Amino acid sequence: MKKKIVAAIVASMAIAAMAGTVAQAADDDMTFVIVPKCVHAWFDQVNIGAQNEADLLSEQTGSKVTIDYRAPETADVVSQNSTLEQAAATHPDGIALDPVDYEGSKAVIEEIQAQGIQVVLFDAPSPEGSGLTSVGNDFTEQATLAADKLAELIGEKGKVAVMQGAPSAPNHAERYQAHLDALAKYPDIEVIDGGIDNDNVETAKSQAAAVLAANPDLAGFLNCDAGGSGIAAAIEEAGKAGQVKFVSMDNLIEILDYIPDVITATSSTLPQMQGSYSVLCMWQAAHGMDIPAKVDTGIAYIDESNIDEWKDIVTNGGSEMLANNEQTTEADN
Incomplete structure (x- = not known):
């Protein structure tokens, strides 16, 4: 980094x-x-x-x-x-x-x-x-970072589901298109519809559960908003933690709590x-x-290497982040 x-x-x-x-x-x-x-x-x-x-x-x-x-x-x-x-x-x-x-x-x-x-x-x-x-x-940069990391995790091959957020929202739409564009670089990755959660965690969970049930060979998951805890819960309940790789979005504590066991990393606003x-x-x-x-x-890139630091930042109300903008990082890919 x-x-x-x-x-x-x-x-x-x-x-x-x-x-x-x-x-x-x-x-x-x-x-x-x-x-x-x-x-x-x-x-x-x-x-x-x-x-x-x-x-x-x-x-x-x-x-x-x-x-x-x-x-x-x-x-x-x-x-x-x-x-x-x-x-x-x-x-x-x-x-x-x-x-x-x-x-x-x-x-x-x-x-x-x-x-x-x-x-x-x-x-x-x-x-x-x-x-x-x-x-x-930069929403394109953020989504590209996530997609490239997921591609690395699955060996640049396999089936990947991409869940949309609120499709009319400009940031969600930009991230979704950037996910698709980034994954298109990998000829052995097949992109499938991951559902639409409309910025709702419970909807994300139910949509992800349906995708997982319909695609037992799913290799990875991406999303476009802060509903990652819903997807992670669905992966965990399906008994596929670690099997289905998931790179999420954002730094809510309920998302961070799934790193690294269910969510490998998150590219966060x-x-x-x-x-x-x-x-x-x-x-x-x-x-x-x-x-x-x-x-x-x-953009902050969060994984097992800095998860404890980020949990402390988020649970303390974000004051450390506002005072120390040098924490903002991007991953070297």
């Missing part, structure tokens, strides 16, 4: 230091809304990062920064649009959004912007021409950091500062 210092984050930290003087002069309380795709443990970690950043800004500036976390029950564009409209009606200083379907929310987003409310995307690429700041990682920098970007914009088009929070 090699260390990966993310230039955009370093630049953003420098801007934040300069912005402190602005905030002290303004002395205004602020509220920022976080709107994820749905209720999910991964988004809870985003909220932790957002709350940590709000607490830090409040402490440093003397102005109260409040986070209003609003999670739709399911990953549905209609529900998310309703949540966005309700959030905008409270006249916050900014809204950070992980879109279920950007095109389906575009009109609502533009209406919110017309009200003078800053909108920032997290865990999603910025659509061309939108002008929206995106906080997240950093949800706490995404929450933190989303708030920082909204705060800077609310004070009239330009913000970067993209903040790359990087």
